[in-house]
Amino acid sequence: xxxxxxxxxxxxxxxxxxxxxxxxxxxxxxxxxxxxxxxxxxxxxxxxxxxxxxxxxxxxxxxxxxxxxxxxxxxxxxxxxxxxxxxxxxxxxxxxxxxxxxxxxxxxxxxxxxxxxxxxxxxxxxxxxxxxxxxxxxxxxxxxxxxxxxxxxxxxxxxxxxxxxxxxxxxxxxxxxxxxxxxxxxxxxxxxxxxxxxxxxxxxxxxxxxxxxxxxxxxxxxxxxxxxxxxxxxxxxxxxxxxxxxxxxxxxxxxxxxxxxxxxxxxxxxxxxxxxxxxxxxxxxxxxxxxxxxxxxxxxxxxxxxxxxxxxxxxxxxxxxxxxxxxxxxxxxxxxxxxxxxxxxxxxxxxxxxxxxxxxxxxxxxxxxxxxxxxxxxxxxxxxxxxxxxxxxxxxxxxxxxxxxxxxxxxxxxxxxxxxxxxxxxxxxxxxxxxxxxxxxxxxxxxxxxxxxxxxxxxxxxxxxxxxxxxxxxxxxxxxxxxxxxxxxxxxxxxxxxxxxxxxxxxxxxxxxxxxxxxxxxxxxxxxxxxxxxxxxxxxxxxxxxxxxxxxxxxxxxxxxxxxxxxxxxxxxxxxxxxxxxxxxxxxxxxxxxxxxxxxx
Amino acid sequence: xxxxxxxxxxxxxxxxxxxxxxxxxxxxxxxxxxxxxxxxxxxxxxxxxxxxxxxxxxxxxxxxxxxxxxxxxxxxxxxxxxxxxxxxxxxxxxxxxxxxxxxxxxxxxxxxxxxxxxxxxxxxxxxxxxxxxxxxxxxxxxxxxxxxxxxxxxxxxx
Numbered sequence: 001x002x003x004x005x006x007x008x009x010x011x012x013x014x015x016x017x018x019x020x021x022x023x024x025x026x027x028x029x030x031x032x033x034x035x036x037x038x039x040x041x042x043x044x045x046x047x048x049x050x051x052x053x054x055x056x057x058x059x060x061x062x063x064x065x066x067x068x069x070x071x072x073x074x075x076x077x078x079x080x081x082x083x084x085x086x087x088x089x090x091x092x093x094x095x096x097x098x099x100x101x102x103x104x105x106x107x108x109x110x111x112x113x114x115x116x117x118x119x120x121x122x123x124x125x126x127x128x129x130x131x132x133x134x135x136x137x138x139x140x141x142x143x144x145x146x147x148x149x150x151x152x153x154x155x156x157x158x159x160x161x162x163x164x165x166x167x168x169x170x171x172x173x174x175x176x177x178x179x180x181x182x183x184x185x186x187x188x189x190x191x192x193x194x195x196x197x198x199x200x201x202x203x204x205x206x207x208x209x210x211x212x213x214x215x216x217x218x219x220x221x222x223x224x225x226x227x228x229x230x231x232x233x234x235x236x237x238x239x240x241x242x243x244x245x246x247x248x249x250x251x252x253x254x255x256x257x258x259x260x261x262x263x264x265x266x267x268x269x270x271x272x273x274x275x276x277x278x279x280x281x282x283x284x285x286x287x288x289x290x291x292x293x294x295x296x297x298x299x300x301x302x303x304x305x306x307x308x309x310x311x312x313x314x315x316x317x318x319x320x321x322x323x324x325x326x327x328x329x330x331x332x333x334x335x336x337x338x339x340x341x342x343x344x345x346x347x348x349x350x351x352x353x354x355x356x357x358x359x360x361x362x363x364x365x366x367x368x369x370x371x372x373x374x375x376x377x378x379x380x381x382x383x384x385x386x387x388x389x390x391x392x393x394x395x396x397x398x399x400x401x402x403x404x405x406x407x408x409x410x411x412x413x414x415x416x417x418x419x420x421x422x423x424x425x426x427x428x429x430x431x432x433x434x435x436x437x438x439x440x441x442x443x444x445x446x447x448x449x450x451x452x453x454x455x456x457x458x459x460x461x462x463x464x465x466x467x468x469x470x471x472x473x474x475x476x477x478x479x480x481x482x483x484x485x486x487x488x489x490x491x492x493x494x495x496x497x498x499x500x501x502x503x504x505x506x507x508x509x510x511x512x513x514x515x516x517x518x519x520x521x522x523x524x525x526x527x528x529x530x531x532x533x534x535x536x537x538x539x540x541x542x543x544x545x546x547x548x549x550x551x552x553x554x555x556x557x558x559x560x561x562x563x564x565x566x567x568x569x570x571x572x573x574x575x576x577x578x579x580x581x582x583x584x585x586x587x588x589x590x591x592x593x594x595x596x597x598x599x600x601x
Numbered sequence: 602x603x604x605x606x607x608x609x610x611x612x613x614x615x616x617x618x619x620x621x622x623x624x625x626x627x628x629x630x631x632x633x634x635x636x637x638x639x640x641x642x643x644x645x646x647x648x649x650x651x652x653x654x655x656x657x658x659x660x661x662x663x664x665x666x667x668x669x670x671x672x673x674x675x676x677x678x679x680x681x682x683x684x685x686x687x688x689x690x691x692x693x694x695x696x697x698x699x700x701x702x703x704x705x706x707x708x709x710x711x712x713x714x715x716x717x718x719x720x721x722x723x724x725x726x727x728x729x730x731x732x733x734x735x736x737x738x739x740x741x742x743x744x745x746x747x748x749x750x751x752x753x754x755x756x757x758x759x
Contacts (some may be wrong), residue, residue, distance in 0.1 A: 263733055394758040428625030438737045440746035443625045444756040 005063040008033040012161040013075040019308035029159040058084035073199035094120040094181040104488035110576035124171035137209035170387035193319035205314025209347035226588035231295035233288025264433040282434035301338035327479035340573035341581025354565035359528030366500035369552030422552035425493040475499030508547035604688040611655040615670040618649040620745040634740040657720035680706040
């Protein structure tokens with residue numbers, strides 16, 4: 001690193017922040033280091049002293065270093081400073097070094113390890129902040145109560161973080177047993193996305209129809225009641241799954257399953273019911289389950305109302321780049337963290353164009369490309385891989401994908417679940433449960449899939465074997481997952497597809513931001529835009545397509561317009577359950593007279 | 602284990618069963634099969650015959666116990682049947698004596714008969730309980746996937 005950069009700037013900001021608002025910068029401390037990481041001088045700035053450019057080099061000869069540097073880049077943006085050319089985000093470096101798949105133990109409930117600056121320091125054996133109650137001060141500064149500490153103490157607190165970051169930087173470059181040395185080139189590449197792009201996207205935010213959001217919050221009881229009436233299949237019974245306040249109960253759900261004769265609900269190895277989204281999707285063939293799933297994903301959104309919305313009516317969710325093991329974002333607190341029906345709260349200004357673009361069956365495309373399975377690539381290229389799957393597996397003899405999609409949407413949904421299940425290595429018993437078919441049918445389906453796409457199956461087996469031998473698996477562009485003993489093989493099956501899809505999103509996002517088409521939200525296989533010119537949306541589509549080709553070795557992963565919203569249009573997810581959910585919310589508001597009366601024409 | 606004391610209501614007559622190998626599953630899967638279908642399509646040696654009785658473990662885990670209905674002179678079957686009879690009234694533990702070189706089960710009863718509470722037996726009929734337990738594993742027609750597998754016929758995935 002020292003050979004490449006004449007100056008290294010290790011920096012930290014303190015700022016006030018309210019949910020959904022952009023930060024209000026308070027102070028900054030930077031340690032400017034030479035090419036050998038020796039301290040040269042310190043820059044300490046307080047509110048009112050920042051100026052229009054940083055007081056250190058951010059050009060191509062300098063490296064900017066910070067922990068969770070997206071926050072620093074947000075401060076840069078608020079201050080109007082130019083972004084540094086090169087950024088080493090220590091948080092991203094730490095996530096890469098500590099991204100480990102632990103031994104598979106379904107009975108153990110693991111708490112997700114925190115990965116803040118002190119946690120990263122401890123991982124390298126660096127202790128600090130002995131005289132400071134870091135959590136309390138950070139919270140109070142954020143809430144604007146910094147005055148009780150005074151300027152000097154806040155600057156000292158900020159500088160302590162910088163001193164620790166410098167020590168952490170040395171440690172990350174050295175590595176230690178169990179914590180591999182940071183791959184600087186890759187960290188710089190990842191940081192471009194996880195700092196500059198994330199800061200730009202989060203700063204924009206998602207437009208929310210505040211009048212309607214507030215109306216729903218004011219009439220929460222009525223809305224919850226109507227949602228329960230419509231979507232809880234146990235509503236009105238002596239033992240409903242939900243309380244009237246909208247509280248879910250595992251025990252009552254289990255009793256409802258028994259009462260309704262659902263004996264084959266997927267279970268965890270521990271014996272408990274699996275109640276994650278995939279398990280629900282697998283059981284959609286059971287009457288009432290799809291509605292119950294939709295209800296589960298919507299009620300939390302309305303009841304808890306944790307959406308951070310700024311005074312400008314913009315929801316600014318946390319995107320948490322590289323927050324999952326596969327390198328996907330772990331975004332939270334957005335309409336995309338709830339049932340699709342809740343996306344109706346997004347409404348674009350009249351002078352803007354809202355567009356949601358997504359990659360077509362992205363993960364299957366990645367699987368086809370990475371495995372080099374020509375049959376799977378051909379199936380993907382037909383434009384409807386689910387029809388191709390249904391055809392080879394004997395679920396349809398209709399050779400026309402368009403008429404099949406039109407006439408048998410239920411089968412198409414079943415093929416989606418089936419493809420997902422097979423890709424992720426689901427076994428015969430679970431697949432049989434999900435398809436509501438005899439295990440021999442599930443077994444036959446898997447065998448036919450193997451015969452149809454043999455290269456894919458061989459690639460997947462080889463990939464897992466290599467990962468187990470190397471104790472490491474990497475995405476196309478190098479995002480690593482370290483492996484302990486006895487990992488869950490299904491996680492390894494899953495990794496190349498999800499990690500490849502995440503690479504596609506990152507690559508497209510960086511290129512979009514460089515082209516001045518800054519998204520307003522990233523959602524795994526889709527990107528939300530708010531622009532004023534249609535040409536920019538077209539340009540975005542081409543950038544996404546190219547990113548697909550670059551990740552998939554030339555195979556075109558098409559980007560399609562899912563939503564194009566003009567003249568103040570509201571986002572409406574097209575799926576029937578989402579529409580039903582939204583209509584129920586509107587009906588509840590209407591029933592209590594909360595909706596403004598329309599003028600008679 | 603305990604077996605339901607009402608033999609008339611909760612012990613089935615002799616039924617026919619067959620084990621079916623399924624690729625992707627470690628063990629063969631036991632299927633209940635209609636006797637006429639079994640006789641028509643399967644070699645007699647492949648057909649298993651026994652009774653089912655509603656049984657319970659001490660922690661309210663219910664299951665269908667296999668009660669021998671044939672070859673009761675066989676020491677395994679004889680001791681098994683004896684244990685089933687005893688379990689109508691007593692908590693009973695059955696273990697193999699093979700390692701001792703004895704071809705029979707060892708039958709023990711709980712030291713204290715009230716060590717575990719009496720089972721709170723389900724109220725559903727035995728027929729209902731068998732239907733739930735053997736859901737998708739009841740061969741009642743010629744096109745059942747398991748029968749197709751046993752006779753080597755092509756499967757339909759639809």
